[in-house]
Amino acid sequence: MTDRAFIAQLDGYSLTTAEVHYYRPDAPSLLQLFVWQEYDLAPDFPALFAFLEYWRREIDAALHSVRIAHDQLIRPAEWRASDAVISIQ
Template sequence: MSRRDVIRQLEGHRLTTAEIHYYRLDAPSLLQLFVWQEYDLAPDFPALFAFLEHWRREIEATLHSVRISHDGMIRPTESRAVDGVIDIQ
């Protein structure tokens, strides 16, 4: 994780993942998947909606659905107890 990512988290941004299902014009019967991930602000998701607006303007594909997952907390990494002794001299 970069320093920029930590600063963004302290400002309220949280990791957001979007599953974007779409149809391409050259294969309209084939549903395809694109996964997008970025730090964003809930509940408005400005970065995600800016990306979807770019998609609408620039990419020749029709959106089918978008599923959003959002991690809402800064928390320590998981740790577990280890049975043993470490001698430090």
């Protein structure tokens, strides 16, 4: 059985994290933070925007701002040449 996250990464999805800042409905002067994380397709982020649309439609808390970060976890290996000599006994 293959992990769903691994298959998503092979299909071009990358791990996306969004910090959603919002105002509490019971205390509108307080700013709260909600962290959302899912595999999504950059740069369009369809899963994130679907979640934000759901938030606007179903949740009473007003959005203040959203900060997005993502990184592709599967990519070619990075390497660099070294002039060092390692001796092994």
